[in-house]
Amino acid sequence: MKRRIAFAAAPLLALAVFSAAAGADPIADRQALMKDQGKAVGSLAPIAKGEKPFDAAAVLAALNKLNDDAQKIDPAKLFPVGSETGGETTASPKIWEDNAGFVAAVNKYKADATAAAAAKPQDLASFKLAFAQVSQNCGACHQTYRIKKN
């Protein structure tokens, strides 16, 4: 009896694993990842702005989080051919027209995010420098590869 249930469940389980691995909905996946990075930036920007006091441990945690997220951006998986339109995507066609340029921009962001986390800033001035270096990637990429729709 138990075995029969296991047999019946196996294909379902396999399907679940498969769809999680393949990213059934790359548009939703990439939007969730972008939102998550927004959260990390949201905990850092008020410190850079001077609205919240500098806290080395909190800053490092957020920079690590941002770096983890950055490394998860896999252009081939999150922006595959066929995901140009649909959902509420604001991806620009330029991602696919100039895919090499897009991949290069993503790689630059990954490198800057890693460097910012590795710098382990210990004071406000060095944090601001590291944050500026990594955060200018947001605008640089959105300048070319995103289209505002609302």
Added chain:
Amino acid sequence: MIRKLLLLIIVVAIAGGAGFWFLTAPARVDPAKLATAAPGDAKRGESVFWAGGCASCHAAPGASGDARLVLAGGHELVTPFGTFVTPNISPSDKGIGKWSFEDLANAMLSGVSPDGRHYYPAFPYTSYARMQVQDIADLYAYLKTLPPSDNVAADHRLSFPFTIRRGLGLWKRLYLSSDPVLTIADATDAIKRGQYLVEGPGHCGECHTPRNAIGGLDKTRWLAGAKAPEGKGVVPNITGGEGGIDSWSEKDITYALESGFTPDFDSLGGSMTDVVLNMAHLEPADREAIAAYLKAIPAHPNGFPKP
């Protein structure tokens, strides 16, 4: 009889042609007004340069850092009217090295070239027309200090009838005015300064305000957002109306102009990325003034259709 009719047609054609010629004549700025300017101060001119966003269109495409100070032109604006190619405005013979202060003032305030032709309003003189003459004089002094380039930008590629520059004379009669766009009661000094920056040099309305079929701004929906002038997508509503930025505080606006981050930590994109690079060079008080103005203007719902 036929002779008389023919004569009448000829007379009407000549009168019409003369009328068109008269109505479309490029008008320069009153020299007496320009004579009021003191010699330009290049240091003050630098902040006029960043407020005016000159580098966004006149630096070579993709330029960053100090390269944005080489105003070689060649940036293409792909619009429904055709493709406009920005000219070289660096201080060289291929740029505007031989221009006088009066030439620059006529270009920016009246949209008229030194040889007396209309400029296309892709060059936002419809906003620059609201600038103070002294700011133009200071800008003139600053532009002289920038590195020269010998680049020769390509010609515009436009479709008929937009190829007839003279016709712009009629368009200017409708849409070129040095008057402020809004009248804001009890405006503080900050709001007044913000109004000058937004409506004048900052030329924010050129992209953030919807246009009619012949490219005139719909000032009844000032800054309500619009379809992007180039390509796809929209330019956001920056009034307090539905879809706009009512939930943003003045601090939020100021910080967005400085850092490019919105209050929910999305980042500004598209051509606004470049605007942020320019705005970051302004005095903090000027960014605060822009925020004060944006919070004081009438609210409108989005000026573009739902996607």
